[in-house]
Amino acid sequence: MPDKLKISSSHWVLIVALLATAFACYLLIRPYVNSIMMAFIISLLMFPIHEKMESKLPSYPNLASLLSCVILTFIIVIPLLFVFGAIVQQGSKFSQNVYQWVTHGGIQTVFNHPLVVKVLAITNQYLPFDEISPQQIAQKVGQFATTFGSNLVGISAKILGDATSFIMDFLLMLFVLFFLLRDHDKIIASLRHIIPLSRSQEDRLLQQIEQVSKSAVMGSFLTAIAQGFAGGIGMWLAGFPGLFWGTMMGFASFIPVVGTALVWIPATIYLFVTGDTGWAVFLGIWSVALVGSIDNLLRPLLMQGSAGMNTLLIFFSLLGGIQLFGLIGLIYxxxxxxxTIVFFNMYEEEFQSFLNKQDNS
Incomplete structure (x- = not known):
């Protein structure tokens, strides 16, 4: 057993002061924590590329880090600009088609469908609501369609504001990423020196942080891309704007439990009540068999390195992360x-003799 560390009163004053100033620093950087964390996680993903840059430019660490950041920018930003432009174009065209469909009696055709008539009759008979009138619903939809243009302007302004915020966060993330890549060895050495753990415990902790960060990013974002791609193809074959709705399904895949069903179920119902029964059946089967299987198979496969967590723990970590932190909670x-599991294992090893003694008592 190592000698016990004797902590004097002056040491306690120093520890308390350190904790207080560390908390004050956290308050200063709290608005930028997500950008810093994303820079840290992306630095783990980018480090193999950065090591090649460093090997070719050993005397120019600043240039190597800069080139790594430029490569990341081209990998992420340039494709996003093309995709965003296509999404805006398809979304605008789809909105115009919806407006034309509603104002030219399309909604009335839906309410005249025998299945819709039957569902409304059962709803009015058994549910304790006021009677649902198709005319009232059609009137509300018509009013929405009339004001859709002004609503679209407001939505566009919000998207523009979100895009501006994304660009600012991305630039801040790149700034932090530059220093994380350039000073990677110094940062790791400083952390090892400060953390009061053995070298083997530090190695395990850092390894698990790297492994889980990579698996969380791969598991969440690659699954979203795969589901968006497969869902977009299905929606395109069924006659919808594929890129627009594929992107929507990609975003919806981040929502636990319901996921992409938020998109393909309404689309399937729409096809069914408008008479495209064959395409409705196709889209339903395609979404359940292909898009759903991607989430059930690919996500657990990509996240299987998450510190030995089983599927139940992964599910609650994702669900709780989104509830507490928002979308970034898929990583947090x-x-x-x-x-927590790593520290629990360390605790179990450190107190193994005591725990065994307790089990035998």
Whole structure:
């Protein structure tokens, strides 16, 4: 057993002061924590590329880090600009088609469908609501369609504001990423020196943080891309704007439990009540068999390295992460769970003799 560390009163004053100033620093950087964390996680993903840059430019660490950031920018930003432009174009065209469909009696055709008539009759008979009138619903939809143009302007302004915020966060993330890549060895050495753990425990902790960060990013974002791609193809074959709705399905895949069903179920119902029964059946089967299987198979496969977490823990880490932190919680949730499991294993090893003695008592 190592000698016990003797902590004097002056040491306690120093520890308390350090914690207080560290908390004050956290308050200063709290608005930028997500950008810093994303820079940290992306630095783990980019480090193999950056090591090649460093090997070719050993005397120019600043240039190597700059080139790594430029490569990341081309990998992420340039494709996003093309995709965003196509999404805006398809979304605008789809909105115009919806407006034309509603104002030219399309909604009335839906309410005249025998299945819709039957569902409304059952609803009015058994549910304790006021009677649902198709005319009232059609009137509300018509009013929405009339004001859709002004609503679209407001939505566009919000999207523009979100895009501006995304660009600012991305630039801040690149700035932090530059220093993380350039000073990677110094940062790791400083952390090892400060953390009061053995070298083997530090190695395990850092390894799990790296592994879980990579698996969380791969598991969440690659699954979203795969589901958006497969869902977009299905929607395109069924006659919808494929890129627009594929992107919507990609975003919807981040929502636990319901996921892409938020998009393909209404689309399937629409096809069915408008008479495209064959395409409705196709889209339903395609979405359940292909898009749903991607989430059930690919996500657990990509996240299987999350510190030995089983599917139940991964599910609650994702669900709780989104609830607590928002979309970034898809990374924070598994990371918190994994670090907790690592510390629990360290505790079990450190107190193994005591725990065994307790089991035998």
């Amino acid at each position: 949730g598994p990371l918190i769970f994994a670090i």
